[in-house]
Amino acid sequence: MPRFAANLTLMFTEVPLLERFAAAAAAGFTAVEMLFPYDYAPGALGDRLERHGLTQALFNLWPGDWASGERGFAARPDKFAELQDSLRRALPYAQATGAKRVHMMAGIADRHDIATVAAFRKSLAVAAHFFAPHGIDVLIEPINGRDMPGYFLNDVDFARDLIRELQIPNVKLQLDLYHCQILHGDVTMRLRELLPIIGHIQIASVPSRQEPDGEELNYPFLFDELDRLGYTGFVGCEYWPRGDTVAGLGWFQRYARKTAPR
Numbered sequence: 001m002p003r004f005a006a007n008l009t010l011m012f013t014e015v016p017l018l019e020r021f022a023a024a025a026a027a028g029f030t031a032v033e034m035l036f037p038y039d040y041a042p043g044a045l046g047d048r049l050e051r052h053g054l055t056q057a058l059f060n061l062w063p064g065d066w067a068s069g070e071r072g073f074a075a076r077p078d079k080f081a082e083l084q085d086s087l088r089r090a091l092p093y094a095q096a097t098g099a100k101r102v103h104m105m106a107g108i109a110d111r112h113d114i115a116t117v118a119a120f121r122k123s124l125a126v127a128a129h130f131f132a133p134h135g136i137d138v139l140i141e142p143i144n145g146r147d148m149p150g151y152f153l154n155d156v157d158f159a160r161d162l163i164r165e166l167q168i169p170n171v172k173l174q175l176d177l178y179h180c181q182i183l184h185g186d187v188t189m190r191l192r193e194l195l196p197i198i199g200h201i202q203i204a205s206v207p208s209r210q211e212p213d214g215e216e217l218n219y220p221f222l223f224d225e226l227d228r229l230g231y232t233g234f235v236g237c238e239y240w241p242r243g244d245t246v247a248g249l250g251w252f253q254r255y256a257r258k259t260a261p262r
């Protein structure tokens with residue numbers, strides 16, 4: 001059975017972020033993820049995880065000024081100092097939460113430019129080297145251009161080829177099935193092919209990016225497929241609830257932890 005992680009940036013927004021840990025545990029989740037933890041003290045997050053018996057599956061490196069359009073630095077030759085800073089900034093959060101994977105966003109850049117591709121490769125090597133002694137994987141995620149216009153990493157095959165070529169053991173693919181379906185389709189065959197390099201999976205319905213309980217993708221089939229493939233990682237629920245988060249968790253009932261959280 002897949003191990004689901006509630007995305008606390010998108011889910012349980014009925015309450016402030018530090019209260020979402022309790023809400024996720026009460027709903028039967030055993031793990032959580034979030035986009036950016038940097039507004040909170042690392043210890044405060046670690047404390048909430050411990051208190052509610054939760055595992056932190058993932059968080060993102062600091063992406064720069066999101067409001068002004070920044071979406072990470074990894075493919076930006078002009079932002080290498082910021083990329084290095086984002087590694088140092090993430091480490092105490094990984095240590096306090098126990099997260100074993102971080103998502104390194106590529107940034108807004110042209111993927112067909114030699115300089116941006118070189119910067120991305122360099123960033124991956126540097127980030128992987130930085131996190132390896134801590135047992136942390138660096139993930140890259142192809143994101144569709146409708147949601148994130150101009151984003152560098154907008155092709156699953158490009159990410160696959162790069163990861164295979166680099167052969168850095170702690171560089172892996174974050175396969176968000178929502179983006180994969182919009183970008184390419186053929187999700188099941190991609191899961192089968194990419195399993196050896198997948199470090200994290202995320203889900204949402206397509207096209208609404210809401211509960212994974214209808215529309216284009218047949219998630220019960222895909223969850224069973226993950227079991228058939230022997231996937232042991234996390235599945236991040238990165239979706240916008242249609243309304244109340246708990247009311248939308250009908251799809252999750254067969255996977256929820258039944259015993260009360262600590």
Ligand SMILES: O=C(O)C(=O)[C@H](O)CO
Pocket residue numbers: 035060103141143176179202238
């Ligand atoms: O957009 C997504 O799908 C992500 O997972 C990023 O981490 C945030 O934009």
Ligand SMILES: [Mg+2]
Pocket residue numbers: 141176202238
């Ligand atoms: Mg995602």
